[in-house]
Amino acid sequence: MPKVFDWNGFRFHFYSDEGDPREPVHIHVRKGADNAKFWLHPQATLAYNRGFPAHVLSQLIGVIEQRSDVIERAWNDHFD
Template structure:
């Protein structure tokens, strides 16, 4: 299960229910995908086929909505 948390422009932000419990967010767009850790600090875990500019923009979006992503994670996993 991969609930979509948010869509902004071409980016879909989601997480996978069957992955590890450390908070993180996945993002997918037509050009590629990435995973960012939300804790202990925001950090890129990996990406596939995304430009530096796209990664920078995605990180900005995550920073703007980090609390929402964390809250969605907590609700989904009932923390």
């Protein structure tokens, strides 16, 4: 489970086994027992949420949008 970065106690990561065929670029976010998954394209959107309140999801989308280049680079480096 490669970690891309941490932000304010949130762990941004993806899984090495992302399906067959592999799913499009996305990021998982975890803090404590709460977790969510976000697609990066065509824009950062929520795939699923387990526990985060709406205002936190909005913050996370903002962070993902700001760091989408870092996320995508880590994804490509890992899977290519």
